[in-house]
Structures are given as structure tokens and as C-alpha cells.
Amino acid sequence: MLRRLIWAIILLAVLAALAWAFWPRPIPVETAEAARRDIAITVEEEGKSRIREVFTVSAPISGQVQRSALHAGDEVLKDETVVAALRPAAPGLLDARLKRVAEAAAASARASVDLAAAEVRQAEAQLTFLNSELSRAERLSRQGTISERALDKAKLDVETAAAALESARASLTVRQRELERAEAALIETGTSEGPCCTEIKAPVTGRILRVLTESEQVVQAGTPLVEIGDPADIEIVADVLSRDAVEIRPGARAVIDNWGGPPLEARVRRVEPSAVTKISALGIEEQRVSVVLDLAGGAPEAAALGDGFRVVTRITVWEGRGLLAVPVASLFRQGGNWAAYAVVNGRAELRRLEIGPRNGAFASIEAGLSEGETVILHPSDQLTDGAAVTPTAAE
Template sequence: MRHLISIAAFIATCAVLVWVFLPDPVPVETAPITRGDVTVRVEAEGEARVREVVVISAPITGLLQRVTLHPGDAVTAGQVLAQIGPVTPALLDSRARAVAESTAAAAAAAVELARSQLVQAEASLTFARAEADRTRALFERAALSQRMLDDAVLAERTAEATLASARANLAVREKELDSAKAMLNGDYAEDTACCIHVTSPVTGRILGVRTEDEQVLQAGTPIMEVGDLQDLEIMVSVLSREAVNIAEGAEATITGWGGPDLAARVERVEPGATTKISALGIEEQRVEVRLSLLAPAPPALGHGFRVTARITIDMAQNILRVPVSALFRSKGDWAVYSVEDGKAALQIVSLGRRNDEFAEVLDGLTEGATVIVHPADTVENGSAVEEKPLIGG
């Protein structure tokens, strides 16, 4: 009897020692493998912008009157947005005036010279015509040769051409004199015409004023931008490897602009990519994707506002799914720790579609199984674990 008691005491002592030195179960959070929907989205930053921005430019070179309108002001088609008047000629300094006076005097002398040349040409023509008439009369009486008649006719025609040239030269010299007088007297000219009205071709709001102060503008200089804030589109830039999966007409959600989510759809995926530098200094090929809102834009959303677009590229319903937080890499394969009889069991899984929350399970797990989410480094295959269901999982 004492022998049996000693054996029992020894076994109890060993059991106590084993119990004392056994590692405590690792507390883990778990989640069940369920069926549900998995929607795959591409998320990218972009901006809201007016679809048709009208740039109002100066139609002529002139003096812009100060613009009194400001960004946000409502305008209607045909409303006067700005006024441009003629530029007042600059006053001449003493040196420029002396040069202008000399130029005007030279032009006046040239006019007198041209008039003298005209009088000379007229006299030469009168004499040549008289000589030609006498030569024709003598030729008819056979008193002169054909050669002498031809010389007289040539002299007459030459005198006519010389007269025409003298008249044209006089007209040129008179215009030069007018130009010299205009340059000399330009600083005394008074501007009476003002102004050319620059009107809005569309109804909308002023998006920005590029030139506000009174100043001289060259023709074509932008003055302001006008657009309809109700006609907004969303432009986002996505990586080219993601753009290949985006189809025109795909659903999208606009978030991150400070208001409620907005429904949109893909209107166009640009056919070309551009190279851009990321915040980390990495070159990326990005493609512009244009989205249209399904409802009128809210008044709070404006031109150039930063937004985040979530574009749906794939969706599956009622599929077996596992939380992404339970996945990790094991020798190049995706794996999870399932909980079986209070212990962690390493399971290699095959995955299909995946988003930020769930991944589709193709093989390796069954519905109703329990997996460990956010497994710590202390969890290993066969480790004892203590389950704590994931809150909200």
C-alpha cells in the first residue's frame, strides 16, 4: 500500500512540474472563414475640375482697365468682364524730339524734291510729244527715215514712264512726311475712343483672375478663367499596370474631399502614359483616368479640389473569403494559422481576388474554419493558443 502511495505521489509531483513548466497559451485574435462579397478596387488621388474651362484673353493690344470681378463671382453669357482701351503714346524726350524734327524736315525736303522732279518729268513729256508729232508729220511726207520715227516714239514713251514714276515717288514722299509728322506730334494726340468690352461667352463663375491691375496687355494675354461649377469631372492618375484593368463605364466612388461619398463612373482611360516622379523619387508610368459624377456636383466641391477615387475593377459575390490580416508568406506561398483543438496549425492557401479587407480562398480552407488574425512572432505551428474573437470581424 505504501508503495502505491509513493508511486501516486511521484506521478502527481511530475504532473505538477509539467504543468508549471508548460508555456502559457498564446492569446490570439481569431476570425471565422465565411462567405461573402469581395470587391476589388483601384484607389488613386486626383482632382475635381470644371469640364470646360474658358480662358478669357485680351482681343487686342491695349491698356486693360482694372478688373473689378473676383474668383467666385457669378457671370452670365454676354456680361462685360473687362475693358481694354488704346495705349497713350509715350512722350518724346529732347533727343527723340530732335531726331523726329530732323526726320520730318528731311521728309519735307524730299517732298519738294519729288515735286520738282514731277515738274521736270511733265516738261520732258511735253517736249517729247511735240517732237514725236513733228517726226510723224515729216515721216508721212517721206522726209525722215523709219529709224528717226522710232526714236521719237521711244523718247515719248520714256517721258511718259518717267512722269508716272515721278508721280509715284511724290506720293511716297508725302506719306513719309505724314508719318514723320505723326511721330513728332504723337505725344499731343488725345485718345477719344474707349473702350473695347471683353464679354463672357458662357454662364458660370469666375474660377481665377490672372490679370487684375491696370496695365498694358499684348493681344492674347489671359485675363481670367470662367467655368460652370455644376459641370465637374474627376481626373485621377493611376499606375499603368493598374490602368489596364480599368474599363470604361466601371463604377467608382469619390471620397476624401471633405464631404459625403459621391457616385461616379469611368468615362475615359487615356491611351497614353506619362512619366512622373513619386514622393520617394521613383519614376512611375501613370495614366490619366477621367470620371464623371452620376449626380450634380455639390456646391462645396470646387475646381481643383483634391479627391480620392476608388474605381471598381472586379467583384465576386458569395465566395469563400479570409481576412487579409490573417495572411502571411511562408516559403513563397500564402499561409494562415488555423485553430484546431486549441493549437495553431499552419495552412498553405491559394488565393484569388483580394482587396484591403478580404481575399478569395481557392484552396486550403473550408467554410467555418477559424484563423488567427495578426499572428505574432510567438505563434508557431502547434503552439497552444487562447482564442479571442476579433471585435467587428
């Protein structure tokens, strides 16, 4: 009898142990409270800083630019600081054929000068002779030996000879200039002497951003030499997806972050009307729209933000205050609806929800939960409606 009692006790102990081992235990869960919160929906995108007005100084003429003594960061004053100096470029080398052609042209020009000089001497001699003839005709006319017509003819011949002399002298001047031009064509590199220098002064007051042409070299007209701007006049430009850009309005608040300093406040100044196609890092074509933002004044930390710095922009497109909200980590889809598990008397209770605007952290609740109720974060597939839970408040 005693032996049976002992075996019964052992059997009951084994059954109790098995029951305890397989008895469903409460599932440990993290929870959060449905409470009133301010919700802001933002568009986050990478951007870069840039100086609002950048002036590129270019070479006004072709020539040899002198080595620049300026460096990036140097201050310049409008119409005072010389940012570049150009001297006329030396002529190029002549090959054998061009040199022979130029020498022949110079020889021809010298011959033309000699011919013109001979014509001048001939015209002078002719004028001298006709002046003596005119003097003789005037004496004879006073004696009544020749007619008035003969005297007038002599005067006309003198005037014609004087005009011919002037024409010969002008022709000599033309031939001399042609000779100078022909001889100039023979000047080669290193033998020319030109004035130095054409000075280019700063068009605005600011700082040198980049010296584009630093070493002495020959440049063509229009070659960029330096860039000038005001580092204090900074704006931010971010390329956002076109579907996000339609929600951004000028004047919207924004925060500039992840640039190496504290977050800076900014405002949207302009949303450009045209989108461009860009390829993402994954090789996907995206339509991007440039959004330009102005930094809020009065932030001394912004002085460290330079041109071309990488930043992250968070542009606010919607704000709601005092909304009943829960963390988005508590939501999941059930069919076509949103749902969450609420904790009621230590058990999970499935709730179907109607949610409003949401961001990456919180979602506003329009129906399905009341203020102060507790919801389960990150619900696992072990949870079912009515399951026992052990709640732990999430940090």
C-alpha cells in the first residue's frame, strides 16, 4: 500500500513538472504609451553649401598671363585689387616655307618703297621745272608777249604737278608702312617687345575662392582665371525627389545638420520649377528638383560653413501639435488596415486603427486607441489576440 502511494506521488510530481514546463508563459514585450505629441513630417536629403554669388574673372584678351600672387582665401577689394595681369603673347615660330614667304614679301615691300621714293623725286623735279616756267610766263605776260590763256595753262600745270607730288609722297608713306608690316611678320618668339601689362581688377569685394590659372602661361580670350565670392553669403541647395518637391513650399522651416557643426536653422527660399534626371547609387533613374535654402541669421557657428560643404537638410512639409500618437514601431498591416496590440489586464488585445499623418518615429491615431493606453512595440509572430504578456517600458 505504501509502495503504491509513493509511486502515485512520483507520478503526480512528474505530471506537475510536465504541466509547469509546457504551461504557456507570458511573452515579454516592450511597450509605449499612446500620448499627445507634436508631429512634424520632414523631407530629408543630402545637399551642399554654396556661395550665393560667385564671380568668375576671365581673360578679356588673348595673351600671356603672369603668375598670380593670390591664393584661395585672400581678400580682394572692388576696382582696387589686381587679380591678374596679361602681356601680349610673343609671336609663334615660322617654319621654312612661311619664313621664305615673309622674306619675299619684305623684299617686295622694300622695292615698292624705292619705287615710291623715285616717283617723289620725279614729282619734285617736275614741280620745280613748272614753277620756273610759270615765272617766265608771268614776265612775258607783263610784257604782253603771250596770251592770258598761256599764263593760265602754266598755272594749271604747276597746280597739277603739286598735286602729283602730294600723291607721290602719300604713296611713299603707304609703301613704308607695308614694309614695316612685312618686316613685323619676320619677328619670331622671344624677339617681340610689348607693353606690360593689362591689369584685371576685382569686380567685387570678397575673397578668392579658387585660382583657376596660377602659373604663367598663354591663354585665349575668355579663359577663366579666378573665382571671387563672399564666404559669408552662403546658401544651401538640396536635390530632392520630384514627388517630395511638390509638398515643399517657399518659407518652410528646415534644419541643416551633419556638416561638422551644430544644427542650423534655415528657410526654403526657392523650389526650382524644372526637374533633372539623375542616376542613383543603385543605378535607378530619378527625377530630382533643386531646393534652395537660406540660413537663419544670427548663428555664429555658420561662419565655419564654407563653399561646397556636404550637409543633410531636413525640410518640414507638415506640422501637427497635440496629436494622439503612438510609435510607428507598434503598427503593422492586417489585410488592408493598420493594427496594433494594446495591453489590457496583462494580455495583448488586437486593435484595428485609423491613422493620420505620420513620420519616421510617430503616427497620429484617429480611431482605435485612447490616450494613456499602452501598445506593444515590435510585435512578433508569437503574439496573438488575448496572449499573456509581460510588459516592459521601452526607453
